[in-house]
Amino acid sequence: MTATLALRALARNKMRSSLTTLGVVIGVAAVVMMQALGAGATARVTGEIAGLGSNMLIVLPGGAGHGAFGSNTRGAPLFTLADVDAITREVGAVRHVAGVSSRSIRAVVAENNRSTTLSGVTTGFFAVRGWSVERGRLLTEDDDRQSQKNCVIGHTVADDLFGGQDPIGAELRLHDLGCRVVGLLETKGVSTFGQDQDDFVAMPHTTYARRIGGDDHVGTLMVSAVSEERTDEAKAAIESLMRQRRRIRADEDDDFTVRDLREIQNILSSVTGVLTTLLASVAAISLVVGGIGIMNIMLVSVTERTREIGVRLAIGARSSDILSQFLVEAIVLSAAGGLVGAALGAVGALVLSRVLATPFVFPLEAAALALTVSVAVGVVFGVFPARKAARLRPIEALRYE
Amino acid sequence: MPTRGSIPLLSLRGVSKHFGDGDAAFVALDHVDLDIDSGEFVGILGASGSGKSTCMNILGCLDMPTEGAYCVEGTPVQQLHPDVLARLRNERFGFVFQGFNLLRRTSALENVELPLVYAGVGRRERERRSREALALVGLAGREAALSNELSGGQQQRVAIARALVNQPQVVLADEPTGNLDSRTGRDIMELLMRLRRELDLTIVMVTHDRDIAGYAERHVVFSDGKIVDDRLLRGVAA
Numbered sequence: 001m002t003a004t005l006a007l008r009a010l011a012r013n014k015m016r017s018s019l020t021t022l023g024v025v026i027g028v029a030a031v032v033m034m035q036a037l038g039a040g041a042t043a044r045v046t047g048e049i050a051g052l053g054s055n056m057l058i059v060l061p062g063g064a065g066h067g068a069f070g071s072n073t074r075g076a077p078l079f080t081l082a083d084v085d086a087i088t089r090e091v092g093a094v095r096h097v098a099g100v101s102s103r104s105i106r107a108v109v110a111e112n113n114r115s116t117t118l119s120g121v122t123t124g125f126f127a128v129r130g131w132s133v134e135r136g137r138l139l140t141e142d143d144d145r146q147s148q149k150n151c152v153i154g155h156t157v158a159d160d161l162f163g164g165q166d167p168i169g170a171e172l173r174l175h176d177l178g179c180r181v182v183g184l185l186e187t188k189g190v191s192t193f194g195q196d197q198d199d200f201v202a203m204p205h206t207t208y209a210r211r212i213g214g215d216d217h218v219g220t221l222m223v224s225a226v227s228e229e230r231t232d233e234a235k236a237a238i239e240s241l242m243r244q245r246r247r248i249r250a251d252e253d254d255d256f257t258v259r260d261l262r263e264i265q266n267i268l269s270s271v272t273g274v275l276t277t278l279l280a281s282v283a284a285i286s287l288v289v290g291g292i293g294i295m296n297i298m299l300v301s302v303t304e305r306t307r308e309i310g311v312r313l314a315i316g317a318r319s320s321d322i323l324s325q326f327l328v329e330a331i332v333l334s335a336a337g338g339l340v341g342a343a344l345g346a347v348g349a350l351v352l353s354r355v356l357a358t359p360f361v362f363p364l365e366a367a368a369l370a371l372t373v374s375v376a377v378g379v380v381f382g383v384f385p386a387r388k389a390a391r392l393r394p395i396e397a398l399r400y401e
Numbered sequence: 402m403p404t405r406g407s408i409p410l411l412s413l414r415g416v417s418k419h420f421g422d423g424d425a426a427f428v429a430l431d432h433v434d435l436d437i438d439s440g441e442f443v444g445i446l447g448a449s450g451s452g453k454s455t456c457m458n459i460l461g462c463l464d465m466p467t468e469g470a471y472c473v474e475g476t477p478v479q480q481l482h483p484d485v486l487a488r489l490r491n492e493r494f495g496f497v498f499q500g501f502n503l504l505r506r507t508s509a510l511e512n513v514e515l516p517l518v519y520a521g522v523g524r525r526e527r528e529r530r531s532r533e534a535l536a537l538v539g540l541a542g543r544e545a546a547l548s549n550e551l552s553g554g555q556q557q558r559v560a561i562a563r564a565l566v567n568q569p570q571v572v573l574a575d576e577p578t579g580n581l582d583s584r585t586g587r588d589i590m591e592l593l594m595r596l597r598r599e600l601d602l603t604i605v606m607v608t609h610d611r612d613i614a615g616y617a618e619r620h621v622v623f624s625d626g627k628i629v630d631d632r633l634l635r636g637v638a639a
């Protein structure tokens with residue numbers, strides 16, 4: 001019954017009612033959008049890491065650093081191809097092992113040139129990463145054994161240096177080394193870390209060692225466990241094997257680090273979580289501001305409608321009727337703002353997720369939460385004006401000019 | 402004069418009303434005694450500022466006396482809970498104001514329904530009774546008209562329908578024709594007279610218009626917060 005009265009009162013002032021809710025609309029839209037984008041980013045990271053293989057391990061030289069990805073490489077010996085063989089041979093829980101050494105280099109084709117990442121890889125590399133070619137072939141054991149000057153390239157490199165032309169069989173100059181392109185890798189897209197994975201050239205590790213790196217050292221080892229469940233087992237086995245091979249005494253720390261991609265995933269999602277919380281609290285503040293806006297307009301409305309309140313009291317309204325009418329008005333305003341805001345936020349998140357190429361996760365929880373919160377905002381910020389209205393005495397309200 | 406012996410419908414005994422406190426207090430009503438019986442049509446007259454409206458507000462339970470007692474059918478109202486007073490206003494009294502006091506941009510029907518909303522009457526019953534009340538004041542067919550689309554006379558008719566919709570015993574009208582031209586004012590008075598006969602109403606009306614006052618059967622004249630004259634003009638069958 002009071003709901004009807006409240007709705008009628010709001011309908012009488014549509015323009016003001018909608019402007020009043022603007023603060024809540026923006027607040028809720030912000031909350032919902034942030035949550036949706038955060039969830040989308042997390043889904044993308046999770047998906048990508050799953051794509052990389054949740055059974056993948058990376059072995060880096062240097063002990064465990066303090067940063068998420070960094071490790072302390074100072075003075076630590078590098079790896080060798082013998083390490084790759086040893087892990088392949090001795091760790092049962094491991095499926096593929098690859099040695100990778102990388103540097104940035106200028107790649108030249110005729111008058112086109114581009115700075116890109118060149119990696120010398122052992123043949124296991126493509127299996128570890130699960131990469132395949134779109135055209136041509138991958139690098140083989142023979143390429144490696146004979147230190148062939150062959151390479152496979154990513155799409156960005158191909159598009160930039162060869163334009164629309166077929167790169168297979170063409171020559172690519174890396175410094176003063178001429179290489180034949182034997183394969184074009186499938187498109188991988190931008191990684192979680194914002195790196196273009198198609199901006200990439202790979203050659204046999206032996207060729208890299210001889211012509212580019214100048215020695216046999218291997219920068220990092222990439223390993224895939226036979227299954228996700230056996231990743232921990234593989235990690236422990238690699239650690240003990242490497243300690244043994246590097247003659248680390250029991251009382252000494254590792255001078256290498258085995259990274260598990262799941263750790264990275266956890267770190268990333270905690271980072272996303274922190275960001276989301278931060279953005280959500282900014283959004284929550286804007287909700288409070290929206291609530292204050294509602295309170296402000298409700299106070300103005302109570303003053304403006306003092307005579308109306310007087311008439312209502314004269315014809316039989318109890319002060320509780322007046323209280324609930326103004327409270328319901330505030331709640332309806334706030335909840336309507338919440339609904340519109342949630343819809344806008346969802347649409348905004350959808351559009352932004354297209355632009356940022358992240359998956360769209362419908363922010364159901366955030367929307368429900370935001371709606372609840374906006375109803376609460378209506379109650380909290382509506383109580384004061386409503387009480388002010390309900391406390392008016394009939395004759396004073398009627399005489400108000 | 403009210404009949405002695407039986408309990409009057411409305412009764413003021415030694416009622417004073419002060420505004421402000423202490424020495425600065427303004428005495429708007431000064432020890433007023435007034436009994437009004439069921440079925441009477443009382444005109445309250447007096448100069449501006451003489452306390453007429455103040456007296457009406459106390460009669461309608463919109464305001465409380467500073468001193469003295471006000472009883473409705475023998476029940477003193479001063480001790481009643483505000484919610485009980487609200488019900489009293491809702492069920493016993495119908496108010497008609499000089500300035501109509503309809504809700505802005507609201508249809509005639511919704512305006513008339515309002516007392517029934519507070520009485521807790523269901524939607525369909527509410528609408529039926531409101532249409533009936535509008536028909537009674539000659540506004541059948543104008544239910545959907547918004548308050549601002551109606552003339553002054555029509556707005557006052559809506560206000561009268563609103564005052565009557567919950568079937569009160571007493572209509573309290575404070576200068577009901579004050580904002581209307583004299584012809585429209587007479588039309589409104591004719592309407593009130595007809596409704597009084599049909600519905601057996603008690604009417605208390607403030608006016609300072611001699612012509613309008615002519616409709617009443619009893620004149621109570623105020624001056625400086627005191628009743629200076631109280632006379633029956635025509636015989637009432639009592």
Ligand SMILES: Nc1ncnc2c1ncn2[C@@H]1O[C@H](COP(=O)(O)OP(=O)(O)O)[C@@H](O)[C@H]1O
Nearest residue numbers: 420427429447448449450451452453454455456
């Ligand atoms: N709420 C109030 N506060 C102060 N003075 C008031 C108040 N209400 C009425 N008065 C004063 O009381 C006197 C009587 O007022 P009122 O009953 O309205 O006169 P009227 O006979 O014109 O209707 C006037 O002088 C008025 O100024």
Ligand SMILES: [Mg+2]
Nearest residue numbers: 453454455575
């Ligand atoms: Mg007056």
